[in-house]
Amino acid sequence: MAQTPTLLIEAEGKPSQVLVSVYLRGGADGLHLVPPVGDDDYHKLRPTLAMKEKDTLPLEGVFRLHNNLAPLHPFFEQKQLAIIHQAGTPENSRSHFEAEDYLHFGGASGGGWLGKFLHLTKQSNAGPLTAVSISEHISDSLHGTAAVAMRSLTEFALPKQTEVFQQQLGKLYQLTGGKLGQAGSETLAAVQRIQGLSVALQDEEARRKGQPKQARDEFVDGLGLIARLIQANLGLRAATIDLGGWDSHFGAAVLLNSLMPRLAKGLADFATALGKDFPRVTIVVMTEFGRRVGENASLGTDHGRGGVHWVMGGSVPGGKVFADWKGLGGSILEYPGDVPVVHDYRGTLGAVCRHLEPAVDLGKLFPSYEGGVLPIYA
Amino acid sequence: MKPSSESAPSSTECHARGQSGRRDFLRWTGTAVAGLSVSCDSRMRKAMLGPIGDAIDAVKLEPFASPAGKEIDLLSHAISRLTWGVTPGLYGYWRQQATSIEAAAEKFIAASVAVRDPKGLAEVARKQASRQEAIQEAVGELYDFNPRQLNFELTQAALVRAVHSPNQLYERMVAFWSDHFNIDSSKADCRWLKPYDDREVIRPHALGKFSDLLRASALSPAMLFYLDGRQNKRRKPEDKPNENYARELLELHTLGVHGGYTQQDVMEAARCLTGWTVKGKDNKLFSMGPKGLAGIGSVVFIKYNHDDGAKTVLGKTIAAGGGPKDLDALLEIVTQHPSTAQFIATKLCRHFIADEPPAAAIATTAAAFTKSSGDIPETLRALFATESFRTARGTKFKRPFHYLVSLYRALGVPTDGGMEIQRALRRMGHMPFDYPTPEGYADVGEDWMSTLLARWDFALRLGRGETTPATWKQDQFLTAAGNTTGMLQHLLGRKPTTDELTALQATPEADQLALALSLPGFQLY
Numbered sequence: 090m091a092q093t094p095t096l097l098i099e100a101e102g103k104p105s106q107v108l109v110s111v112y113l114r115g116g117a118d119g120l121h122l123v124p125p126v127g128d129d130d131y132h133k134l135r136p137t138l139a140m141k142e143k144d145t146l147p148l149e150g151v152f153r154l155h156n157n158l159a160p161l162h163p164f165f166e167q168k169q170l171a172i173i174h175q176a177g178t179p180e181n182s183r184s185h186f187e188a189e190d191y192l193h194f195g196g197a198s199g200g201g202w203l204g205k206f207l208h209l210t211k212q213s214n215a216g217p218l219t220a221v222s223i224s225e226h227i228s229d230s231l232h233g234t235a236a237v238a239m240r241s242l243t244e245f246a247l248p249k250q251t252e253v254f255q256q257q258l259g260k261l262y263q264l265t266g267g268k269l270g271q272a273g274s275e276t277l278a279a280v281q282r283i284q285g286l287s288v289a290l291q292d293e294e295a296r297r298k299g300q301p302k303q304a305r306d307e308f309v310d311g312l313g314l315i316a317r318l319i320q321a322n323l324g325l326r327a328a329t330i331d332l333g334g335w336d337s338h339f340g341a342a343v344l345l346n347s348l349m350p351r352l353a354k355g356l357a358d359f360a361t362a363l364g365k366d367f368p369r370v371t372i373v374v375m376t377e378f379g380r381r382v383g384e385n386a387s388l389g390t391d392h393g394r395g396g397v398h399w400v401m402g403g404s405v406p407g408g409k410v411f412a413d414w415k416g417l418g419g420s421i422l423e424y425p426g427d428v429p430v431v432h433d434y435r436g437t438l439g440a441v442c443r444h445l446e447p448a449v450d451l452g453k454l455f456p457s458y459e460g461g462v463l464p465i466y467a
Numbered sequence: 468m469k470p471s472s473e474s475a476p477s478s479t480e481c482h483a484r485g486q487s488g489r490r491d492f493l494r495w496t497g498t499a500v501a502g503l504s505v506s507c508d509s510r511m512r513k514a515m516l517g518p519i520g521d522a523i524d525a526v527k528l529e530p531f532a533s534p535a536g537k538e539i540d541l542l543s544h545a546i547s548r549l550t551w552g553v554t555p556g557l558y559g560y561w562r563q564q565a566t567s568i569e570a571a572a573e574k575f576i577a578a579s580v581a582v583r584d585p586k587g588l589a590e591v592a593r594k595q596a597s598r599q600e601a602i603q604e605a606v607g608e609l610y611d612f613n614p615r616q617l618n619f620e621l622t623q624a625a626l627v628r629a630v631h632s633p634n635q636l637y638e639r640m641v642a643f644w645s646d647h648f649n650i651d652s653s654k655a656d657c658r659w660l661k662p663y664d665d666r667e668v669i670r671p672h673a674l675g676k677f678s679d680l681l682r683a684s685a686l687s688p689a690m691l692f693y694l695d696g697r698q699n700k701r702r703k704p705e706d707k708p709n710e711n712y713a714r715e716l717l718e719l720h721t722l723g724v725h726g727g728y729t730q731q732d733v734m735e736a737a738r739c740l741t742g743w744t745v746k747g748k749d750n751k752l753f754s755m756g757p758k759g760l761a762g763i764g765s766v767v768f769i770k771y772n773h774d775d776g777a778k779t780v781l782g783k784t785i786a787a788g789g790g791p792k793d794l795d796a797l798l799e800i801v802t803q804h805p806s807t808a809q810f811i812a813t814k815l816c817r818h819f820i821a822d823e824p825p826a827a828a829i830a831t832t833a834a835a836f837t838k839s840s841g842d843i844p845e846t847l848r849a850l851f852a853t854e855s856f857r858t859a860r861g862t863k864f865k866r867p868f869h870y871l872v873s874l875y876r877a878l879g880v881p882t883d884g885g886m887e888i889q890r891a892l893r894r895m896g897h898m899p900f901d902y903p904t905p906e907g908y909a910d911v912g913e914d915w916m917s918t919l920l921a922r923w924d925f926a927l928r929l930g931r932g933e934t935t936p937a938t939w940k941q942d943q944f945l946t947a948a949g950n951t952t953g954m955l956q957h958l959l960g961r962k963p964t965t966d967e968l969t970a971l972q973a974t975p976e977a978d979q980l981a982l983a984l985s986l987p988g989f990q991l992y
Contacts, residue, residue, distance in 0.1 A: 199654035200653060208904065214915065214917040219917070235917070251978060254927070254975075254982055258970075269864065269912075269916065269991075276923075279920065453904070
């Protein structure tokens with residue numbers, strides 16, 4: 090029953106595809122990030138919050154991109170960013186927790202969607218660092234696979250001053266030979282690669298410490314760490330990172346204006362840092378739900394249904410906004426006034442997962458989902 | 468901030484997650500050391516040591532003897548295969564029970580297999596997990612708790628029992644069957660129902676009759692959720708039964724994928740099981756039962772959802788009109804099918820002998836399974852008597868759970884099964900009750916060899932005293948083991964090679980224990 094031996098560390102030149110999941114916790118307002126500026130009802134229902142054309146950049150049809158997300162615009166134009174409007178889950182409690190669970194677990198199924206993707210495609214334990222959450226805790230979406238939570242690389246390497254330990258261990262694993270001996274030797278090689286990386290990152294960290302606090306951003310730095318891990322060819326297949334704070338019940342414009350630049354800068358810097366590795370990276374950005382269309386009395390919006398999801402990457406055929414837009418008229422909206430979910434997030438993830446691993450059984454990945462996949466790669 | 472699955476839930480989070488909050492007071496307290504590690508008097512200690520187990524008294528370890536052969540001897544081999552790993556004194560205790568090593572090994576094996584008192588075992592297990600109060604609740608009450616707390620406690624209990632239980636073969640078999648009848652406790656109502664499955668399905672039958680275990684599993688509320696049996700109904704001829712459980716019953720629980728059943732058999736088996744359901748949180752499929760949360764988690768047979776026509780499964784006919792008895796008829800047919808004996812024997816031999824189990828050992832084990840009508844201890848007795856079992860020494864690669872538990876046991880470190888060890892398990896992808904698909908965790912070493920780095924890291928931090936409780940003193944352990952050679956004999960089950968000894972001596976003292984725990988030989992059993 091033994092499977093073909095897996096190489097613990099990938100050879101240079103044969104690097105794997107990496108799926109990066111960015112979760113916008115709190116329910117990001119899709120109508121503010123990618124506003125349907127060309128829709129009259131939008132302006133009627135959001136007299137204060139609605140975006141004006143001059144504060145946005147052109148996308149497709151009625152949709153435009155908020156100026157604060159401008160760093161993402163070139164990716165759309167270069168067809169490396171696909172935007173999915175009216176996106177969400179069937180979970181309609183409008184509860185953060187229920188919707189987030191649904192998003193991470195892929196419905197009433199065992200395992201998180203990303204963990205199960207790795208599991209079903211036999212990548213679960215592909216190397217010493219197959220999946221990582223840039224967080225204190227491993228994301229629920231990685232349930233079902235080996236994964237590490239870290240904020241910085243030093244948490245992953247072996248403790249300091251273990252050179253002799255490693256040297257002696259190396260000798261003994263070499264003497265052992267066979268699969269175990271090989272696994273031991275390869276793991277030690279990985280440790281050394283991580284340590285090299287770790288030193289470089291510590292230098293960066295030290296440099297950053299010299300900068301004013303406002304100039305530093307955990308989200309941007311976290312994506313930077315993921316880029317380093319990808320480039321080190323440690324066998325990384327999946328990474329998750331969260332950007333929280335999107336729950337804009339109150340003073341939405343101010344709140345979102347501080348978050349959008351972080352999101353856009355983080356993703357754009359990430360792509361730049363990846364450079365020639367960008368084509369083997371696919372980023373999915375999702376949120377548990379969108380917001381109510383009508384604004385409330387405190388210049389915010391309440392929990393809604395359909396929001397905006399994104400797929401970005403060096404080989405993502407982007408440049409499109411997926412939407413089945415029929416406006417925001419009363420008969421279109423879902424009670425009590427929300428954008429209906431047209432694009433189940435599992436259709437988006439299914440398209441991405443199948444593109445990365447054509448053999449994946451989507452019926453097993455999302456057992457309770459019967460819709461098709463979004464034609465991103467069609 | 469939402470709690471991660473790793474963090475212990477707090478009362479406010481219980482509330483925020485929509486749970487009743489009635490049990491809020493039962494929070495995880497983060498106590499460092501479980502009650503079982505308290506020092507006990509020598510009489511009690513002796514009672515717990517014999518006949519097959521041990522008690523770990525971390526506070527005062529007495530000098531203990533370790534195997535001193537050049538190769539792993541039969542007693543050391545039997546201990547490492549039938550338990551979660553040797554403990555200080557366990558080898559010495561059994562070595563004294565007979566004049567020859569071989570005879571001592573026979574006595575140890577016989578005593579291990581003889582444990583089969585389900586009530587007694589349940590009582591020991593309950594006491595061991597006495598701090599995990601939530602998982603001891605009645606099935607309906609489980610729904611009062613935050614599922615993260617239940618999962619945390621259930622994992623804690625599994626770890627505490629694996630490390631501290633005197634009934635070691637029993638705990639090994641509980642883990643074996645938990646894989647065989649895998650349920651991912653993150654799916655739907657399994658989040659509340661898996662503790663019940665562990666307590667009332669797996670544990671009572673882990674060393675009993677396979678047929679009893681299978682029946683309990685078929686009617687386990689968690690299993691009815693996990694494999695969608697609860698949705699399996701046929702009211703009208705055009706209704707299609709849900710085949711999910713029936714397929715896994717044949718493919719994974721009994722005959723095996725090449726066991727000789729057809730798609731038609733799967734469909735017929737599914738028909739036999741129509742009508743069995745469980746009341747869940749959503750209260751769907753239960754229009755006939757009590758309203759609200761009353762009766763939640765209870766399994767019922769709904770007659771009008773059952774297809775009561777005649778069925779033919781694996782060439783045997785089940786007459787029409789059987790109603791709920793169809794389930795028993797079906798299970799009898801599949802249990803008695805020769806492929807089932809072969810399949811279970813193969814898995815047991817892979818677990819206890821080798822990743823590629825030898826055909827002769829499988830045949831002997833399967834024959835014992837058949838002859839004893841699926842009696843698990845009888846089957847194991849035959850397996851442990853095979854030549855293959857006796858000669859395959861130190862060749863299986865420990866899975867991460869096994870590695871960590873064997874490490875705690877070997878050093879006599881008490882554990883409460885808490886965050887530290889659970890985090891390590893998660894990192895290595897081997898959290899109990901957390902495997903997403905029904906086949907259960909892989910039981911071949913190669914699938915786990917990418918976890919070495921996490922093991923070394925754990926060993927280094929433990930060796931440097933970062934993770935051990937204050938009650939455990941490394942120098943006391945080393946003194947009790949005698950010297951460096953004695954420690955290695957204890958950990959490896961044999962004399963160390965010159966290379967091993969040289970490597971250890973070349974390593975700074977602070978990391979010598981970590982090196983010993985990182986050796987290839989300690990990854991094997």
